[in-house]
Amino acid sequence: MSFEVEITVQPGEREISGRISSDARLTALVGASGIGKTSVLNAIAGLLRPISGSISVAGRVLFDAERGIDIPPEKRHAGYAFQDARLFPHRRVAANLDYAEKLAKGRKPIIARAEVVRLLDIDGLLVRWPDTLSGGEVRRVAIARALLSAPDFLLLDEPLAALDPERAERLSTLIERLRDRLEIPMMLVSHSERDVARLASKTVRMG
Amino acid sequence: MTSAEWAIVMLSLRVSFVAVLVSLPIAYALAWLLARRRFPGMIVLDALVHLPLVLPPVVTGWLLLIAFGRGGEIGAWLYENFGITLVFNWTGAALAAAVMALPLMVRAMRLSIEAVDRRLVGAARTLGASSWKAFLTVTLPLSIPGIAAGAMLGFARSLGEFGATITFAANIAGETRTLPLAIYTGLQTPGGEDAVTRLAIISIILSLGALVLSEWLVRRAQGGRAHVL
Numbered sequence: 001m002s003f004e005v006e007i008t009v010q011p012g013e014r015e016i017s018g019r020i021s022s023d024a025r026l027t028a029l030v031g032a033s034g035i036g037k038t039s040v041l042n043a044i045a046g047l048l049r050p051i052s053g054s055i056s057v058a059g060r061v062l063f064d065a066e067r068g069i070d071i072p073p074e075k076r077h078a079g080y081a082f083q084d085a086r087l088f089p090h091r092r093v094a095a096n097l098d099y100a101e102k103l104a105k106g107r108k109p110i111i112a113r114a115e116v117v118r119l120l121d122i123d124g125l126l127v128r129w130p131d132t133l134s135g136g137e138v139r140r141v142a143i144a145r146a147l148l149s150a151p152d153f154l155l156l157d158e159p160l161a162a163l164d165p166e167r168a169e170r171l172s173t174l175i176e177r178l179r180d181r182l183e184i185p186m187m188l189v190s191h192s193e194r195d196v197a198r199l200a201s202k203t204v205r206m207g
Numbered sequence: 208m209t210s211a212e213w214a215i216v217m218l219s220l221r222v223s224f225v226a227v228l229v230s231l232p233i234a235y236a237l238a239w240l241l242a243r244r245r246f247p248g249m250i251v252l253d254a255l256v257h258l259p260l261v262l263p264p265v266v267t268g269w270l271l272l273i274a275f276g277r278g279g280e281i282g283a284w285l286y287e288n289f290g291i292t293l294v295f296n297w298t299g300a301a302l303a304a305a306v307m308a309l310p311l312m313v314r315a316m317r318l319s320i321e322a323v324d325r326r327l328v329g330a331a332r333t334l335g336a337s338s339w340k341a342f343l344t345v346t347l348p349l350s351i352p353g354i355a356a357g358a359m360l361g362f363a364r365s366l367g368e369f370g371a372t373i374t375f376a377a378n379i380a381g382e383t384r385t386l387p388l389a390i391y392t393g394l395q396t397p398g399g400e401d402a403v404t405r406l407a408i409i410s411i412i413l414s415l416g417a418l419v420l421s422e423w424l425v426r427r428a429q430g431g432r433a434h435v436l
Contacts, residue, residue, distance in 0.1 A: 047329045073332035074340075086330035090348050099344070103335035149334045 002153070002185030003027055003044075007053030007063075011039045015051070018043075024202035026179045026186045030193045031206030037189040038083065040206070041155045044187070045080045046073030057153050058185050077107070079151025083158040083189075085142040087130035093141050094126040097148055104150035110182050116144045119174060136167045147178075154178075154186040160195045168195070175199055208405060212389075216409055219385040222297055223365035226304035227312075227358050234309055234357060238316035239346075243325075259371075260310040268374025271303060275375070299376035300383040304365035311364050312357040315421070319353020320346065352424050359421035363414045386410050 005020040016036035020027065029037050042048035044055055046062065049070065055063040062071045087096050101113065117123050120140040125133060133141065139159060146154060159175065160168045176199055179186055190196045196203065237256055241249065259267050275282040275293045285291040293299035323346050331341035369387040376383040378392060390406050393399035 042329075045333050047332065072337075073329070074335045074337050076333070077335070078333050080330070080333040082326070082330060084326065086324075086326050088327060088330075088345065099331075100334045103340075145334070 001056070002058055003187060004056045005040065005044065005053075007040070007043055007050035007055060009036070009039045009043050009048055009050045011036070011042070011048060016040070018206060020187075020204050022202045022204065024185075024200065026175075026188060026200050026202075028193075028196040028200030028203045029187060029189045029206060030191065030196060030203055033191050035207040037191075037206055038157055041080070041157055041187070041189055044076075045078040045155060046071060046076045060152070074103075077150070077152040079146035079149050079154040079184075081139070081143040081146040081154070081156045081159060083161065085130075085138040087133075087138060087141060087145070089130050091130075092126070093122065093128050093130065093133070096130065096141060096145050097126075100145045100149040104148065107150035109148070109150050110184060111147055113148060116147050119177065120144045136163050136171075139163070140171070151184065153184050154182070156186065156188045158189055158191065160190065160192075172199065209402075212402060212405060214381065215384060215386060215389045215406065218297065218381070219366055219413075222300045222304055222385055223362050225298070225301040226308060226365040226368075227361045229301065230305040230309050230312060230361060231354070231358055234312035234361070235316050235354060237309075238313045238320055238353075238357075241313070242317045242320040256313050257310045259307050264307065264368075264370025265374050267306060268303060268371035271299075271306065271371065271375040275299070275302065294375065295377050295379060295383065297376070297382050300368075300372045300385060301365075303371040303375045304368040305361075307368050307371050308361035308364040312361040315357035315360055316350065316353045319350040319356070322353070323349040352427060356421045356424040359417045359424065363417035363421065366410065366413055366417070386413075 001021065001023045002025070003020050003022045005018060008015055008017045010016070016039055018036070018040045020029065020040070029040060031037055039048055043050050044057065044062070050063060050065065052065045054061065054065065061069055062076050063069060087093070088099065091099060097113065117126070120143060122137070122140055122144055125137055125141060130138065130141070143156070143159065156175065160171060163171065172195070175188070179199065188196060188199060193203065241253055241256070272294065273279050275285070277283060277286060277292065277294065282293065285293070293302055327345050328341045331345050332338065336344060367387060368385070369391070372383065372385065373388055378384055378388045384392065386406055386409065390403050390410070393403035393406065
C-alpha cells in the first residue's frame with residue numbers, strides 16, 4: 001500500500017475525519033475548499049497530530065494512536081510541497097535547495113539536482129530571493145526543494161491552483177513525468193477533480 | 208571634559224555593555240518561551256519578567272540586596288564558592304542594570320520571534336531538521352533584527368539606570384558611580400554645575416543614539432509596522 005490513512009484531526013474547532021487506502025503511484029485527494037484536505041497532508045507529514053487513528057506510507061507506520069507511535073516530522077522523510085510554498089525568505093533560491101540537500105545527506109537522492117533544476121525550469125531563478133518570485137515560480141521552487149530532500153513520498157498541496165491555464169498545463173505535464181519516473185508514492189491535493197483526472201491513478205473524495 | 212569625567216563615561220559604557228551581554232541570552236530564551244509556548248504559569252512568568260518595569264527601581268534594588276547581598280542566599284553562595292562580591296562593585300551595577308533592562312529586551316525580542324512565520328519552522332521540520340536545528344536555521348536568523356533592537360534598547364536603559372543601582376551597588380566613585388549617579392552627585396556638590404551639564408549632554412547623546420538605532424532596526428525588520436515602545 002502506498003497510503004493507508006485513517007485519522008481524525010482537529011486543526012481548529014471542528015473535527016475532520018479522513019480515510020485513504022490507496023496503492024496507486026499517485027493518489028489524488030479532492031474536495032471543496034476548507035473541507036480539511038491540507039489538514040490530512042499536515043497529519044501525514046507530522047505537522048499536525050491526529051486525535052486518533054493511524055497513518056502508514058509505503059508500508060512504514062508513521063503514526064498510530066493506539067500503539068503510541070508518532071514519528072517526528074524530520075524522520076518521516078516527506079517531500080512536502082506546501083500550497084503556500086514556505087520558502088525561507090532569508091535564503092536565496094539556491095540556498096533553499098541547499099538546505100534540503102544538506103539535511104538529506106547520507107540518504108539516497110531520488111533525483112539529481114541538475115535534473116530537478118532542468119525539469120522545473122528554475123535555472124534562472126537560483127540567485128533570486130524568494131520574495132522576488134512570481135506565484136508560479138515560487139511553486140516550482142517549492143516542488144524542487146521537496147524533491148531534493150530525498151523523500152520517501154511526496155505530498156503536493158494544490159500545485160495547480162491559481163496558475164494560468166498554460167502554466168498549469170506545463171506543471172501538470174511535469175508532475176506526470178515525476179510520477180512515471182520516481183518510484184515513490186505521491187499524494188496530490190486539489191479542489192478540482194478536473195485538474196487531477198489525468199494525473200491520478202486513484203482519486204479519493206473528501207466531504 | 209576632565210579625565211575623571213571620561214572615566215565615568217567609560218565605566219558607564221562598561222557596566223551597560225556587560226549588563227546587555229549577560230541578559231541577552233536570558234532575555235531571548237524568555238522571549239522565545241513567551242512567544243512560542245503555552246504552559247501553566249505563563250501569565251505569572253510574563254508578569255515577573257515585566258515586574259522591574261513597573262516596580263519602583265529602589266524596590267528592585269532592595270530585592271537584589273536581599274538576594275545577592277553578602278547575607279543573601281545567592282550572594283553568600285557566590286562569595287563562598289567563587290569569592291565574588293556584587294554589592295558595592297561595578298559588577299553589581301551591571302547586574303542591577305541587567306535586571307532593569309530585561310523587560311524591555313524581552314518585549315523587543317518577543318515581537319520579532321512572533322513575527323517569524325511558524326509555518327517556516329514546519330517546512331524546515333519536513334525537510335529533515337530537528338526542532339533545535341529548525342530553531343537555529345529559521346527562527347534565530349529571522350529574529351536577529353529583534354535581538355539587535357532589544358540589545359540596543361537594553362543598552363540605552365542600562366545607561367540610564369539609577370534607582371536600583373544606587374540601592375544595590377551604592378554610589379562609589381570609580382566603582383559604581385555611572386553617569387546618572389555622577390550627575391546626581393554633581394547636583395549635590397556646590398560648584399558641580401559645569402560637570403553636570405557636560406555629563407548630561409553625553410547621557411543624552413548616548414541614550415538617543417542607542418534608541419534611534421533600536422527603532423531603526425525594528426522598523427527595518429518589520430516594514431515599519433511595529434514599535435518597541
